[in-house]
Amino acid sequence: MYYICTMQLPEAKLKFIEAWGKLGSEWGINRTMAQVHALLLISPGAMTTEEIMEELSISRGNANMTLRDLIGWGLIEKQHRAGERKEYFFAEKDTWAIARQVAQERKKRELDPIIKLLNELTTVEGDEKDPEFKTFKTSVTDINKLAKNVNRTLETMLKAEESWFWGSIFKIFK
Amino acid sequence: MYYICTMQLPEAKLKFIEAWGKLGSEWGINRTMAQVHALLLISPGAMTTEEIMEELSISRGNANMTLRDLIGWGLIEKQHRAGERKEYFFAEKDTWAIARQVAQERKKRELDPIIKLLNELTTVEGDEKDPEFKTFKTSVTDINKLAKNVNRTLETMLKAEESWFWGSIFKIFK
DNA sequence: ATAAACTTTCAATAATATTTGAAAGTTTAA
DNA sequence: TTAAACTTTCAAATATTATTGAAAGTTTAT
Numbered sequence: 001m002y003y004i005c006t007m008q009l010p011e012a013k014l015k016f017i018e019a020w021g022k023l024g025s026e027w028g029i030n031r032t033m034a035q036v037h038a039l040l041l042i043s044p045g046a047m048t049t050e051e052i053m054e055e056l057s058i059s060r061g062n063a064n065m066t067l068r069d070l071i072g073w074g075l076i077e078k079q080h081r082a083g084e085r086k087e088y089f090f091a092e093k094d095t096w097a098i099a100r101q102v103a104q105e106r107k108k109r110e111l112d113p114i115i116k117l118l119n120e121l122t123t124v125e126g127d128e129k130d131p132e133f134k135t136f137k138t139s140v141t142d143i144n145k146l147a148k149n150v151n152r153t154l155e156t157m158l159k160a161e162e163s164w165f166w167g168s169i170f171k172i173f174k
Numbered sequence: 175m176y177y178i179c180t181m182q183l184p185e186a187k188l189k190f191i192e193a194w195g196k197l198g199s200e201w202g203i204n205r206t207m208a209q210v211h212a213l214l215l216i217s218p219g220a221m222t223t224e225e226i227m228e229e230l231s232i233s234r235g236n237a238n239m240t241l242r243d244l245i246g247w248g249l250i251e252k253q254h255r256a257g258e259r260k261e262y263f264f265a266e267k268d269t270w271a272i273a274r275q276v277a278q279e280r281k282k283r284e285l286d287p288i289i290k291l292l293n294e295l296t297t298v299e300g301d302e303k304d305p306e307f308k309t310f311k312t313s314v315t316d317i318n319k320l321a322k323n324v325n326r327t328l329e330t331m332l333k334a335e336e337s338w339f340w341g342s343i344f345k346i347f348k
Numbered sequence: 349a350t351a352a353a354c355t356t357t358c359a360a361t362a363a364t365a366t367t368t369g370a371a372a373g374t375t376t377a378a
Numbered sequence: 379t380t381a382a383a384c385t386t387t388c389a390a391a392t393a394t395t396a397t398t399g400a401a402a403g404t405t406t407a408t
Contacts, residue, residue: 009307012298016314019291026202026284030366042313044305049385059368064386085376085383093313095320110200117193124186131218133183139215139267140190146269204396223355233398238356259353259406 013042017056032058033066037075037091046079046088074101100158107154115151118144187216191230206232207240211249211265220253220262248275274332281328289325292318 007015017038024034035056040047047055053063067089070076075098079088092098121140126133181189191212198208209230214221221229227237241263244250249272253262266272295314300307 006297006299007294009298009300009310012295012314013310015291016295016310019288023284023288028200028202032366041317042310044309060385061369061387062367065367068386085385087385093309093316095316099320110197114193114197117189120181121186121190123180124183125180126183135218135267136183136187136190136216140186142267142269143215146273206396234355235357235399236397239397242356259355261355 016042030066030069032056032062033069036063036066037070040070040076040089040091041093043090046090048086048088050086052089073105103154104158107151107158111147111151111154115144115147118147190216204240204243206230206236207243210237210240211244214250214263214265215267217264220264222260222262224260226263247279277328278332281325281332285321285325285328289318289321292321 017035020038020041021031021035024037025031036052039052039055049060049063049067052058052067053060056063058066067076070089070091071078074092076089076091079090081088092101118140122137122144124133124137124140126137128134191209194212194215195205195209198211199205210226213226213229223234223237223241226232226241227234230237232240241250244263244265245252248266250263250265253264255262266275292314296311296318298307298311298314300311302308
């Protein structure tokens with residue numbers, strides 16, 4: 001006699017946490033940070049540092065710093081419970097809000113500085129006849145144009161709290 | 175007497191290469207790979223391995239592997255010159271094409287596999303009364319939904335060779 | 349077939365990023 | 379004020395990733 005073998009919850013949780021961690025590290029986000037986020041995403045209640053350390057087998061220091069970073073990214077929040085000293089952590093569960101939060105942070109940390117630099121670099125002066133100079137200027141100007149357009153698009157997207165526009169593009173029906 | 179001091183080409187080139195490298199490493203792309211790409215982007219002509227090694231002070235092995243990777247990403251191409259043994263490399267200079275190429279590669283390498291996993295994970299079976307199970311299923315299903323919508327959007331974007339739609343969104347006028 | 353010109357490989361090394369854990373710091377209740 | 383409960387810090391250790399360079403491999407002209 002055979003049983004159809006579907007995946008069980010503990011295995012599924014592990015796989016999800018692992019995959020989220022890998023994805024994070026491929027996108028320049030610390031693997032542990034992504035894993036802690038994944039863990040809180042699939043946890044019904046808020047968790048203590050202790051529980052997180054236990055579940056992911058990480059040290060206290062690591063857990064603490066990672067949780068602090070996640071709060072800095074606006075992806076998780078602290079919860080205080082009356083009569084308890086311990087801090088509880090829980091994640092924002094709305095995927096659209098998560099995406100927006102991440103986009104906002106990376107824009108601030110990376111896009112804004114590079115646009116500032118590109119603006120500076122487009123002012124470089126030189127001989128218009130020099131191919132070196134011409135190619136440099138053209139490339140930098142083009143990238144600057146793209147960066148600014150991405151920037152504008154992100155701003156629109158981030159500003160629109162309830163965006164029929166992006167909603168219709170991404171077909172997200174809450 | 176004072177001179178208004180604008181940036182000169184060699185300094186500007188250095189800064190651009192450095193910034194592009196940093197940006198790359200923040201997004202999970204090898205810093206050297208991004209720098210070689212930057213160098214070819216601002217070079218009017220194709221360059222040999224030798225010249226690239228020299229300009230960026232990197233080893234032969236590193237240059238070779240990096241160039242191979244960049245070809246794999248579809249960001250640069252080889253050029254053969256009649257009567258010469260050396261290989262010359264040059265970069266695609268159209269920023270929109272670069273963006274599309276990168277999007278395509280990352281979709282293939284990262285989005286596609288994660289969608290596959292998420293599809294699997296949504297089939298997990300368990301007790302609908304169990305909050306652990308419910309939260310897991312809801313979170314994974316929501317993320318899957320977002321991933322699929324991003325996927326669909328990317329496919330549309332990548333398919334449209336000359337897209338009035340994305341063109342109008344990003345306001346790119348070639 | 350040979351050798352020069354060039355490219356590729358990969359084990360060793362170096363650089364970078366992450367993690368640990370014990371000590372120091374902080375807060376709260378009594 | 380004290381001490382227990384909890385959080386934070388950071389130097390050292392570990393793990394990961396990138397780079398080197400010499401040797402092996404390949405191609406082409408003669």
